[in-house]
Amino acid sequence: MRERLGIFSRLGGPQDLGRGPAFWVAFGIVALGLLVFPLFGSPFYLSNLAVFFIYVPMGLGLGLLWGYGGILSFGQAAFFGISGYVYGVVVQNLSQTPGASLLAVAAAISATVIVAALFGYFVFYGQVSAWIIPLLTLVLSLILETFMAQTAGYQWRVGHVLLGGYNGMTGIPSIQAGPLEFGGASVALYLLTVVGMLLAYLGLRLLVNSHYGYVVVGVRDDVERTRMLGYNVARMQVTVFALAAGLAGLSGVLYVSWGNYINPASMGLYAATVPVIWTAVGGRSSLVAVALSTVALKWLADALAVRGGEYAFLIMGALLLATMLFFPAGIVVALNRLWRRARRLPS
Amino acid sequence: MSSPAERQTLLRAEGLSKAFGGIRAVDGLNLSVAAGELRCLIGPNGAGKSTLFSLLAGIHEPDAGRILFKGEDITYLSPFRRVRKGICLKFQTTRIYRGLTVGENLIIARGKRAGSGANGRLEWALGALGLAGESARPAGELSHSHQQWLEICLALATEPELLLLDEPTAGMTPEETALTADFVIKLSGQGVTILVVEHDMAFVRHIARGVTVLHYGRVFADGTLEEIEANHEVRRIYLGEQ
Numbered sequence: 001m002r003e004r005l006g007i008f009s010r011l012g013g014p015q016d017l018g019r020g021p022a023f024w025v026a027f028g029i030v031a032l033g034l035l036v037f038p039l040f041g042s043p044f045y046l047s048n049l050a051v052f053f054i055y056v057p058m059g060l061g062l063g064l065l066w067g068y069g070g071i072l073s074f075g076q077a078a079f080f081g082i083s084g085y086v087y088g089v090v091v092q093n094l095s096q097t098p099g100a101s102l103l104a105v106a107a108a109i110s111a112t113v114i115v116a117a118l119f120g121y122f123v124f125y126g127q128v129s130a131w132i133i134p135l136l137t138l139v140l141s142l143i144l145e146t147f148m149a150q151t152a153g154y155q156w157r158v159g160h161v162l163l164g165g166y167n168g169m170t171g172i173p174s175i176q177a178g179p180l181e182f183g184g185a186s187v188a189l190y191l192l193t194v195v196g197m198l199l200a201y202l203g204l205r206l207l208v209n210s211h212y213g214y215v216v217v218g219v220r221d222d223v224e225r226t227r228m229l230g231y232n233v234a235r236m237q238v239t240v241f242a243l244a245a246g247l248a249g250l251s252g253v254l255y256v257s258w259g260n261y262i263n264p265a266s267m268g269l270y271a272a273t274v275p276v277i278w279t280a281v282g283g284r285s286s287l288v289a290v291a292l293s294t295v296a297l298k299w300l301a302d303a304l305a306v307r308g309g310e311y312a313f314l315i316m317g318a319l320l321l322a323t324m325l326f327f328p329a330g331i332v333v334a335l336n337r338l339w340r341r342a343r344r345l346p347s
Numbered sequence: 348m349s350s351p352a353e354r355q356t357l358l359r360a361e362g363l364s365k366a367f368g369g370i371r372a373v374d375g376l377n378l379s380v381a382a383g384e385l386r387c388l389i390g391p392n393g394a395g396k397s398t399l400f401s402l403l404a405g406i407h408e409p410d411a412g413r414i415l416f417k418g419e420d421i422t423y424l425s426p427f428r429r430v431r432k433g434i435c436l437k438f439q440t441t442r443i444y445r446g447l448t449v450g451e452n453l454i455i456a457r458g459k460r461a462g463s464g465a466n467g468r469l470e471w472a473l474g475a476l477g478l479a480g481e482s483a484r485p486a487g488e489l490s491h492s493h494q495q496w497l498e499i500c501l502a503l504a505t506e507p508e509l510l511l512l513d514e515p516t517a518g519m520t521p522e523e524t525a526l527t528a529d530f531v532i533k534l535s536g537q538g539v540t541i542l543v544v545e546h547d548m549a550f551v552r553h554i555a556r557g558v559t560v561l562h563y564g565r566v567f568a569d570g571t572l573e574e575i576e577a578n579h580e581v582r583r584i585y586l587g588e589q
Contacts, residue, residue, distance in 0.1 A: 225442040230430035
């Protein structure tokens, strides 16, 4: 009856869709294809794909937090923005220091995790009702957006770096490691986003199939039951919240490295809502579903924006409503169920 | 330092009170449970049995009084810390992780004890309650009685010194009730202190060495099963005799 929780059995564990040799062969082919794509793809495609992949860690973080931990949050955008701004401030202030951008990456993600842990501490140790948390996290994002939007002017600077108000911070240097610069349309950034996405996915897959992951699911399913098995539920929730924020922070620094700018809109209503749409439409109970829908919907939103920006949000909202009505578990998860039913496999 | 008498007392509740609005669910209750004891708490609906359990487990804080466990004041200790000290509750309504398999339920319940090999009692319990071969089965697909038994196993996985069982046989057939009673007796024989809230008098008669009757949030009577059944007032308030 003792369960094996070794690394390989964990990777193939039941807490995600896609198990067995067929899935892992397909996963390997896709991963390899993405890694060798720069040999064939133009810089334009590399840059476009990179910006889709940049958002995957943020989406996966919400998948972990909401789908596995049961905590719906609109705060991923806030943490994405905090990370981007902190990176911008640190990297520009340390511009004469060797390895400044790597220090800035570490500072940005650390600051994001600390802010999230503090916010989470008050929310979860204060036993705030589950239905209030989405509102609080939305307010966090909107307050940060509003605050940063009014930071125009010379008086709003950190060190010698201006925060930039509504226009945001521009001219932020990309991440640099030795001779490699991870900028906009570079192969290096593309590969970094692919590796970041794959590591985030595999790392979370290991996590959700670990003992810790099962307890996270236990907290989602029955807080009181889990507490009565000896777990400090509030601490578990704070750590999951901070981990999800850290993944949003990773997306934030990759985004700034790609575009060399960050502005308050990255924490606005649209930015706060789309991760929830990615997660819900794909299926929040599956990491692979969230990763697929994040890339697909980011592509869709960009395609819609090109053809008429003002309708993009409406169509994304309609997609969310349709998913909630017809595929409440998410489209990818529902398709997987249908496929398994057709092949008469256990769900 | 605790006295020798206190060392033998595993749990002591002193002047425990809890009101919900205007209703005093537990009202100045005193209770002492010795280590290794198997005791049933009985009483009419609303007597305060489940509220007492929720106070002992830390789900609610008392308005007055204190709770001592192994001589230590745990009145305001959080529930998870009480579990770590050795108190575990099986809820009145079955609370297992229905969406997970039996094995996954146990992974959560075992916690860091998983794989240590120290929880032989749990393996015995799973076998005794017919759950040993059900590891891969979704817990929500188990029969009602097996769900109840699984919850008892989840509690045992925390290696409790004091097990609080709130209506462990609710909804069971007579055969299942008898199996549960035999199991509880054997568990008690292994040194686990057990407090049981139960309405099924057949179960109480089967297992009880000591019985405490609660009424209006207080201890109304306390004694052996024979003494309680011979008590005219208990028979009047609880067993319905005129």
